[in-house]
Amino acid sequence: MRAHANPTPALETRGLTIRFGGHVAVNAVSCAFRPGELTCIVGPNGAGKTTYFNLISGQLPPTAGQILLNGEDVTRMPVSAKTRRGIGRAFQLTSLFPNLPVLENVRLAVQAHQHRGLDLFSVWSSHRAIREEALACLERVALTDKRNQPVASLSHGDQRKLEVAILLALKPRIFMFDEPTAGMSVDEVPVILDLIHEIKQDTSKTVLLVEHKMDVVRSLADRIIVLHNGTLMADGDPAEVIASPIVQQAYLGTAEVVTEAAPEVAHG
Known part of the structure; x- marks a missing residue:
C-alpha cells in the first residue's frame, strides 16, 4: 500500500448501511479512501459491491451511516450535487x-x-x-x-x-469504476486498463474499482477491500488480502486460484 503524505481521506464512509426489507445489502461499512490510492473492491456476486457504489454516488439513500467528501457530510446529497463536488462514476450505460x-x-x-x-x-x-x-x-x-x-x-x-x-x-477527484472492462474484447481491454493506470499516477485523484478479474486487481491495486454479504471482511495490502484464508474461501473459492501466476498487464 502507498504511503500518504496527506492523511486526510478524500472520501470516507462511516457505518454505511442499507436495508431492503429484512435484507441488509450493505452492513455498517466504515472505510476511508485517500488521494493517490487505487482501491479494488472485490467479493462474490451479491456481496454488496455495486450497492456500496450506489450509496456513495447517490443512486440510493442509506438507511444509516455517513458519507464524507473531504470531511464534508454529503450523505443526503443527490447525484448531481455529488458530481459537482468531484465524485465521478461510470454508470454502466445508464448515463x-x-x-x-x-x-x-x-x-x-x-x-x-x-x-x-x-x-x-x-x-x-x-x-x-x-x-x-x-x-x-x-x-x-x-x-x-x-x-x-x-x-x-x-x-x-x-x-x-x-x-x-x-x-x-x-x-472528478474521485473516480469510481464498476467493472469497466466487462463486455470488452481482449484487444479492447488494455486501452481502459492503461488509462486507469494513468489516472492513478495523479496523486490528487482517488480511484475505486470494482473488479472480478484477479489479474486486473493484481496489476492495478494499491489496496484491496473485500465485501461479503454486505460486510467489510478484509482491507489491506493486495498480496496479504488475496492470500488470506478467509478471502480464498469466501471469494476465490480455491487456493489454486490464488497461487496461479497472474497474466501481466502492460501499462505502456
Whole structure:
C-alpha cells in the first residue's frame, strides 16, 4: 500500500448501511479512501459491491451511516450535487444518450462540468474549445473514429469506453469504476486498463474499482477491500488480502486460484 503524505481521506464512509426489507445489502461499512490510492473492491456476486457504489454516488439513500467528501457530510446529497463536488462514476450505460452521436454525449459532459449551456449568445471560440476537449477525451479511449456514430450503433465494449470518456470529461477527484472492462474484447481491454493506470499516477485523484478479474486487481491495486454479504471482511495490502484464508474461501473459492501466476498487464 502507498504511503500518504496527506492523511486526510478524500472520501470516507462511516457505518454505511442499507436495508431492503429484512435484507441488509450493505452492513455498517466504515472505510476511508485517500488521494493517490487505487482501491479494488472485490467479493462474490451479491456481496454488496455495486450497492456500496450506489450509496456513495447517490443512486440510493442509506438507511444509516455517513458519507464524507473531504470531511464534508454529503450523505443526503443527490447525484448531481455529488458530481459537482468531484465524485465521478461510470454508470454502466445508464448515463448515455443512445440516439445522439458519440461526440455529442461527451460534449454534453464537458459542458456540464463547466456549468454552462450553449446558446445563440455564446462565443463561438468557447463552442470550439468544448468540442476540442470532448475530442481529446474520445482520443484517450480510442473512439475518435466513431465520434459521429449514434451511441446505439456502438458495440457493448465501445459503449463502456464511451462511459469512461464521459467520466474523464467531468474531471472528478474521485473516480469510481464498476467493472469497466466487462463486455470488452481482449484487444479492447488494455486501452481502459492503461488509462486507469494513468489516472492513478495523479496523486490528487482517488480511484475505486470494482473488479472480478484477479489479474486486473493484481496489476492495478494499491489496496484491496473485500465485501461479503454486505460486510467489510478484509482491507489491506493486495498480496496479504488475496492470500488470506478467509478471502480464498469466501471469494476465490480455491487456493489454486490464488497461487496461479497472474497474466501481466502492460501499462505502456
